[in-house]
Amino acid sequence: MTVPTTSDPRRAYPASVGRLSGERTDWDAAHEGDLVDRLVTERYRALRAAIEAIGRVPRAPGGPDDGAPVGEVHSLLVVGVDLPVAMVGLRLATAFAQAGQETLLVDADLRAARERSLAPAAGAASGLADWLRAEDRDLPCPAYPTGSPHLALVPAGRPVEAGFDTVRDDRWSALLRGARAERDRVVVVAAPLAAVADALLLARHVDGALLAVAPGKTTSSAAVRARDALRAAGGRIVGVVLDDGR
């Protein structure tokens, strides 16, 4: 399975890909030196470093992650308990790409409203949903280049009401196998666990899952349910990231 890239993605995805892939845009020029953006960027760099350390650095005995399975995380599922994580996935993938790692970002939130999707103008191009539904098994998954030479994006495509229910497991695992063979990192973002169970179907196909929690919004019971569901589905949760879903 190969993940080729198509040309001229920014015509279809100007807002998300152009801006967040590291390419300078008018917005960047207008906000040059923005302390807040630089601070957030640093936080994503710290998150990237923490994920890179998993499997390389011994866990602290007695720590909260003591006893968790050890192994490097090449493919990562980012899923929120009750918040959309498209921006988290995008900025994390950008952080990997800015470190020179070949990164593929897969927007697997097939039911997200278009304004929340990584591909707001998705009607102009195909995406993951179209590929998953395609009859032709040899059709390459559409991955689009971005302004960063190291980051490619598989957009969600046209929203699918049924999510992954109609998708065969082998197709998804084949996609990830192909991506892992060609990329240093694969970041998959999924719909919130509180809303749909799509992430549970993806969890066992990735090396690890990053659970996003919104402080002040997420309840402990919902977070525990999400954690238990991911583990029951065969997922390996590598840690938690705090985000507000904006």
Add this chain to the structure above:
Amino acid sequence: MELKRVLAVLMRRWWLVFGLPLAVLVGTVLLSSSQPYVGTFRASVLIPTDTEETGNAERPELMVMDDFAQIVSSESFAANVASRLQPGTPGSDLSVGEIQRSLSADRRGRIGTVNVTRDDRAEALAIALAANAVLPDVVNRYMVAQGEPRATVQTIDQPSVARLNADSQTVILVVQTLVALAVGAGLAALAAALDEKLYAEDEVSAALGLPVLADVRAPRWGRAGRGWLRGQRA
């Protein structure tokens, strides 16, 4: 629970912890500012009737003083006060009935205390001054029998005006504010106990048994501060 954590829980609902005392403070101040003014003076009343007998503790002149409060609050006393008020001065346009309703008195031993309660400070003072002036004549007219030696009425505290309960107002204010602060903190603690939401990093980590790898939220001041950082309004 650590003090730091307790403070964090309380500060999460700072609007309750501080809002309630603030509301009580403002309410008390507003309430006290709407309190009427009370003009007060005190006078000693000596009725020279000597009926004391050895072994008899009864003091008839003090029994007469029991009438003091009734006389001060009477229409007759009010009429005397009204006639004393100079035209054009504060209180001069008040009716006898209004003056009568504003007057009250009590006595302890030979000391009588006269109170004038009015919403207007100047009126309270003017009526108190007039009452102080007419009191000796009224006492001798109504409390001393004809042909008896005249009573001696001496003012021991000149008329002065203050808000009702002004002395205790500060104490009440402090106590009410402290109680409201305690109630606010209690409500915040109760709300925190009933709140299942996760707030702090250590809460998330403890609830899930997972490490928190990063907090990628923009700082709170981020949105509002963007414009400021660029030297313009957000």
